[in-house]
Amino acid sequence: xxxxxxxxxxxxxxxxxxxxxxxxxxxxxxxxxxxxxxxxxxxxxxxxxxxxxxxxxxxxxxxxxxxxxxxxxxxxxxxxxxxxxxxxxxxxxxxxxxxxxxxxxxxxxxxxxxxxxxxxxxxxxxxxxxxxxxxxxxxxxxxxxxxxxxxxxxxxxxxxxxxxxxxxxxxxxxxxxxxxxxxxxxxxxxxxxxxxxxxxxxxxxxxxxxxxxxxxxxxxxxxxxxxxxxxxxxxxxxxxxxxxxxxxxxxxxxxxxxxxx
Amino acid sequence: xxxxxxxxxxxxxxxxxxxxxxxxxxxxxxxxxxxxxxxxxxxxxxxxxxxxxxxxxxxxxxxxxxxxxxxxxxxxxxxxxxxxxxxxxxxxxxxxxxxxxxxxxxxxxxxxxxxxxxxxxxxxxxxxxxxxxxxxxxxxxxxxxxxxxxxxxxxxxxxxxxxxxxxxxxxxxxxxxxxxxxxxxxxxxxxxxxxxxxxxxxxxxxxxxxxxxxxxxxxxxxxxxxxxxxxxxxxxxxxxxxxxxxxxxxxxxxxxxxxxxxxxxxxxxxxxxxxxxxxxxxxxxxxxxxxxxxxxxxxxxxxxxxxxx
Numbered sequence: 001x002x003x004x005x006x007x008x009x010x011x012x013x014x015x016x017x018x019x020x021x022x023x024x025x026x027x028x029x030x031x032x033x034x035x036x037x038x039x040x041x042x043x044x045x046x047x048x049x050x051x052x053x054x055x056x057x058x059x060x061x062x063x064x065x066x067x068x069x070x071x072x073x074x075x076x077x078x079x080x081x082x083x084x085x086x087x088x089x090x091x092x093x094x095x096x097x098x099x100x101x102x103x104x105x106x107x108x109x110x111x112x113x114x115x116x117x118x119x120x121x122x123x124x125x126x127x128x129x130x131x132x133x134x135x136x137x138x139x140x141x142x143x144x145x146x147x148x149x150x151x152x153x154x155x156x157x158x159x160x161x162x163x164x165x166x167x168x169x170x171x172x173x174x175x176x177x178x179x180x181x182x183x184x185x186x187x188x189x190x191x192x193x194x195x196x197x198x199x200x201x202x203x204x205x206x207x208x209x210x211x212x213x214x215x216x217x218x219x220x221x222x223x224x225x226x227x228x229x230x231x232x233x234x235x236x237x238x239x240x241x242x243x244x245x246x247x248x249x250x251x252x253x254x255x256x257x258x259x260x261x
Numbered sequence: 262x263x264x265x266x267x268x269x270x271x272x273x274x275x276x277x278x279x280x281x282x283x284x285x286x287x288x289x290x291x292x293x294x295x296x297x298x299x300x301x302x303x304x305x306x307x308x309x310x311x312x313x314x315x316x317x318x319x320x321x322x323x324x325x326x327x328x329x330x331x332x333x334x335x336x337x338x339x340x341x342x343x344x345x346x347x348x349x350x351x352x353x354x355x356x357x358x359x360x361x362x363x364x365x366x367x368x369x370x371x372x373x374x375x376x377x378x379x380x381x382x383x384x385x386x387x388x389x390x391x392x393x394x395x396x397x398x399x400x401x402x403x404x405x406x407x408x409x410x411x412x413x414x415x416x417x418x419x420x421x422x423x424x425x426x427x428x429x430x431x432x433x434x435x436x437x438x439x440x441x442x443x444x445x446x447x448x449x450x451x452x453x454x455x456x457x458x459x460x461x462x463x464x465x466x467x468x469x470x471x472x473x474x475x476x477x478x479x480x481x482x483x484x485x486x487x488x489x490x491x492x493x494x495x496x497x498x499x500x501x502x503x504x505x506x507x508x509x510x511x512x513x514x515x516x517x518x519x520x521x522x523x524x525x526x527x528x529x530x531x532x533x534x535x536x537x538x539x540x541x542x543x544x545x546x547x548x549x550x551x552x553x554x555x556x557x558x559x560x561x562x563x564x565x566x567x568x569x570x
Contacts, residue, residue: 042456042457042458042459043427043456153313154540182312182313182483183312183483183485183524183527183528183531184312184523184524184527184528184539184540184541185312185540186531186540187527187530187531187538187539187540188538188540190531190538191538191540194538209456209457211457212531212532213531215532215534216531216532216534216538249458250457250458253456253457253458253460253461254457255457255460255461255484255486255487255490256486257485257486257489257513257528257529257532
């Protein structure tokens with residue numbers, strides 16, 4: 001599977017006579033299954049707008065976004081459904097992405113039924129339990145009937161990942177998916193994500209401002225500044241020999257923890 | 262970035278066996294802080310690190326007298342400024358603390374700043390009593406804004422909070438905090454919401470202003486890298502208790518408490534390619550919760566810093 005953005009831009013019209021904002025300016029990138037790509041940049045760089053474009057939540061103003069060669073904007077209903085299943089989102093705020101009045105079982109079953117992943121109560125329950133087990137919420141029975149407020153931040157983020165992978169997607173677009181978590185919980189969720197990459201062949205488009213995390217888990221990195229992708233390359237190249245001055249600035253600003261070990 | 266060795270006589274702030282209980286529902290409560298003892302000397306920089314829910318922010322707010330005024334919020338133990346007991350003290354004593362002695366900087370400046378008031382006036386209101394009137398007031402406001410790293414102070418003073426960037430708002434908070442010329446500044450996650458490049462500038466500003474004014478600093482953060490570079494001594498909190506304390510570099514280099522060791526391992530696993538991603542096992546947390554009380558705090562909270570200098 002190949003999710004490809006070619007020279008895509010997003011312009012937001014201004015209110016009351018202000019000038020228009022070019023949030024994404026001619027971005028080109030490729031996300032594939034089995035590959036962990038990262039888009040890094042600071043606030044206002046346009047990385048979250050790009051994420052929403054990849055997820056089909058907002059249309060591009062110009063340029064092209066294609067899934068396996070099919071233009072997002074001109075998909076048939078069947079193609080669109082396939083796209084909605086194969087490309088899933090995991091967003092930053094798990095509390096805001098989960099309905100507080102639904103149990104974990106209700107939240108995930110709903111999606112399973114909607115996409116026809118399983119039919120019949122028993123089969124749906126099994127599918128949901130499998131997904132929870134896969135994200136390390138063990139035993140599933142202990143979590144199924146809980147509400148989001150009865151879970152910790154890390155557990156909620158795992159529920160979101162379970163909700164995404166239950167559809168057997170090939171790509172996950174994750175926007176600041178671990179940014180709000182404590183170091184220990186963050187490490188746990190990242191390990192889960194890389195595990196799923198290895199076990200299910202999932203690919204990630206991982207959007208973040210957290211450079212150490214990118215260095216740890218990404219295969220390929222895009223650097224965004226003011227709506228433009230200013231540099232991209234394999235992770236090692238970006239971190240050891242960055243070409244663009246902005247990448248160099250970002251790397252220098254990242255807080256360093258120097259522990260004598 | 263730490264300040265040159267300074268003399269720390271009797272501690273400015275001495276907290277002993279602090280416990281704070283907060284209501285969570287109609288008849289439920291949580292022991293947010295269980296047993297916290299700490300000291301801060303004059304001009305000293307102290308860090309408090311811990312994960313979310315460790316009680317570090319509640320500790321900071323208790324010291325600053327900023328806990329909610331709800332009869333169900335229970336504070337026990339002792340908080341002393343210059344030896345003067347504040348737990349159970351009257352409103353006037355706390356007003357003195359809040360208006361003159363302790364400056365507080367929060368993570369989210371928008372909840373602290375008044376959205377309908379120009380920046381200049383908000384800084385002016387914070388000036389020490391007696392300085393808030395007269396012709397020199399405007400000059401004072403500009404001086405503190407400039408000290409807080411806002412070079413175009415005159416322009417910033419005319420602005421409303423929403424017209425400023427996140428980094429500038431955070432510097433305005435620093436200006437407001439130092440304008441009361443406090444003896445101590447408590448900064449709770451002051452740069453957590455900022456981009457790394459902005460964070461670096463704001464920390465540098467904070468570092469320089471407290472050094473210039475000789476103000477003590479309590480820096481509260483979940484980010485060990487931030488605390489490591491800014492403080493002389495560190496307190497590590499877990500489950501409402503201080504589990505370890507000592508000189509910052511020493512604790513980070515040779516952590517003694519099993520929780521500190523696990524915490525540092527997880528932090529390190531995120532930045533060091535040679536360390537496998539590590540998250541603290543739930544079973545270890547359960548063990549800490551049940552057996553943790555029996556473990557003594559590692560390091561001594563007081564007097565140690567005097568010998569160190």
